[in-house]
Amino acid sequence: MSAAAExxxxxxxxxxxxPADVVFDGERVIAIRDIAPKAPVHLLVIPxxxxxxxxxxxxxxxxxxxxxxxxxxxxxADEHCGGEFRLVFNTGESAGQTVFHVHAHVLGxxxxxxxxx
Ligand code: 5GP
Numbered sequence: 001m002s003a004a005a006e007x008x009x010x011x012x013x014x015x016x017x018x019p020a021d022v023v024f025d026g027e028r029v030i031a032i033r034d035i036a037p038k039a040p041v042h043l044l045v046i047p048x049x050x051x052x053x054x055x056x057x058x059x060x061x062x063x064x065x066x067x068x069x070x071x072x073x074x075x076x077a078d079e080h081c082g083g084e085f086r087l088v089f090n091t092g093e094s095a096g097q098t099v100f101h102v103h104a105h106v107l108g109x110x111x112x113x114x115x116x117x
Contacts, residue, residue: 008101011050023080028065029072034105038117041081041108045069046101053100055089073106081108088117 013020014030023043024031034042047065052058058066070087077085088105090097096117105117 008050008099010044010046010099010101010103014046014048024072024076026068026072029068031072031076031106038105038112039086039107039109041077041085041106042117043073043076043080043106045072045076045104045106050101052102054091054097054102055104056091058102069104073104076106077108084108086111086116090117 007015009018012018013032020035021033022030023033024045028049029045029047031043031045034044047058047069049062049065052061055066058069073085073087074083077083086105086107088107089102090105107117
C-alpha cells in the first residue's frame with residue numbers, strides 16, 4: 001500500500017485501532033475530543049466515510065452529509081458549551097490541515113492564542 005492510500009488517523013480511530021474520547025457515535029458521523037485542544041471545548045466531527053479530503057469535496061459530493069455534520073456540531077455545542085461555537089474546516093496544508101479526511105473543529109469558549117482549530 002502506498003503512503004497516500006494508508007488509512008487516516010481518523011479511520012483508525014473509527015476502526016477502533018486507536019483509542020479516542022468519543023462524544024458522539026452515529027451511523028454516518030462520529031465526534032471525538034481533540035487530543036490537543038485549542039479551546040475549553042474542542043471537538044472533531046468526522047464522517048465515517050474517508051473518501052472526502054476536505055469540506056469542498058464533501059459539499060460537492062454529499063451535501064446532506066455536510067449538513068449532518070453541521071447539525072451534529074450544533075447538538076454537541078448545545079450539550080458542551082451552551083449552544084454557541086466556532087466551526088472550522090482547515091482546508092489545505094498552508095491553512096493548517098494535517099489530516100486529509102474531512103473533519104470539522106467545534107470550538108467553544110475562548111480560543112488559545114493564535115489558533116483556529
Ligand atoms: P487539522 O489540523 O487537520 O485541521 O486537524 C487535525 C486535528 O486532529 C488536530 O487538531 C489534532 O490535534 C487532532 N488529532 C490528531 N491526531 C489525533 C488523535 O490521535 N486523536 C485525537 N483525538 N485527535 C487527534
